[in-house]
Amino acid sequence: MPMPDSYLDYPARRYGMDHDRYDWSDMFQRQPIRWPGGARIALSIVTHVQHFPLDMPAKPFKAPGALSMPYPDFRYFTNRDYGNRLGVFRILRLLSDMGLRGSFAINGCIAARYPAVVRAVVEGGHEVVAHGLDMGKVHHSGLTEADEDAIIAQALRLLRAGSGQAVEGWLSPGRAQGFNTPELLARNGVRWCLDWANDDLPYEMRTAQGPLLAMPLAYETDDRVVASEYFHSEPEWVQQVKDRFDVLYRESAEYGGRVMSVPLHSWVSGMPYRVEYLREALGYMLAHDGVWTAPAGEIATAFAGQE
């Protein structure tokens, strides 16, 4: 069957983006950002804490890291759960050793299943970010508005109750959204979101329910992406994190403050053989002057307070 002639119609071919979520903006032409204390780099460490249900659905797609063996997949169910039993605590201990505070993006169901994890994150002085309900509940446009809203509301309710924090940050499982997800997030009191991978700086998104701040999260130097999609070794991951930092640090001298985001997974960087590589990467960055390490929400607040 030939394509219909409508395949040659381009209804959104116009100046700027082909949607109304945000405006195009050249990152090198923006008003320079000034971080607290005159810092050059805001270092945002975001650890994913995840639960992969044994019966997670394959449709319409699986979030990365999903169970992949025939049911019942003992292998990956337990390997991912390792992150909740040991891995997250290993990362927490490292951050405590180094005197660092960061963000923990936690599936809402963890607050019910493993309240000790949320408690330890809060007691460590870290920030809880909502990471959806569980890794089997991906957001997509096939969900009804009511169903998606219920997932978001439940995740936030569990994490807010479990942490005592406001929980105004969001990271979707697999960083997946439907057309309407930003509206539903804003309606549920989410102020900023880590899903979109198009910038190294925060920028404002529009929703029908008010603004939502897009916060950067470096997709391609994510520990899981480098290990499980690129199959690079830990030293190679450390090198890429250092190289990424070096360029952002250099740019900050001319263009203003930058965000260096370090996405981690409790079941990846929380492995015994990996955690010292994380120490090396963090130590390298902290050896530079002008590095301000903070939870993503505090970086969002500092950005919003510019003008």
Add this chain to the structure above:
Amino acid sequence: MTGQPEMQADLGLYDYLPWPGRPKITWPGGKKLAVWIAPNIEFYEYDPPDNPTRTPWGRPNPDVLQYSHRDYGNRAGWQRMMAAMDRAGFRGSVSLNVALCDHHPEIIRACADRGWEFFSHGIYNTRYVYNMTIEQEREIIRDAFDTVRNHTGQELAGWLSPALSNNLWTMDILAEAGIQYTCDMFHDDQPMPVKVASGRLISMPYSLEMNDVIVYNSHKVTPRHYGEIIRRQFDQLYRESDDSGMVMCIPLHPYLVGQPHRIDAFAEAIAYIAGHDGVWQATGREIAAAYHASGAYDAMTAAAAAHAGGAR
């Protein structure tokens, strides 16, 4: 007409011509190796229509992670890539999704101000020519010519099909429209004539192996090793070009190479290349023009015919 067109066993677009014994290629100014850099400046749609042969995104629309990853190139990556090329004295030959002229004229202007060439990479990278009629595909080509002419004053010379989608007739209708070179074939390190129904079309060496999207995402190569690969490809071709001029292409995607953890290794590699006297830092259009002007097109055509005619 019912069903799919019959498949054929060979593209039939070029004659076999072994490397030894070919006519010699000479580049302008006595340069040895033509090096051109082809940034794919692309626009992927937020909510594209499906094509039965290929669905644009892996997830249902909107695939915000992949969409935003591509968009990174147009917000941040292109500036880093362009700065690295400026420092090494390379102009780009832009493989352009021409709708980007409408979406991001600022990027087009920055390229045009530097004397970069624009060639067509279709309208959007999320619209494929699969299942198009020949007339629909001609309309794409007209749109590309008109859009690039209106926004830049340039007359298109080159073509890389959107997302490397092609039909068996594609080369014929490109040549008929006045396209001088195609980047869709990877069979040689020298420009070669393409057998088309009318006009004169050249296959310009582009490269899968140097293409950042292939290197990073298919071959899973680290950013620093990409720099090493580029140098080795260059060193070998530079030596071999003592005998006859060759072409090296580095195809790029600003959303990939323009990431902070990747840009320096790339920048150092192209600065290394630019440091060699025998390098001709060219654009695709310039290489095609020199190929014709030096008589190489006619000489290669004759050599291929002789080879096919029994001199093998």
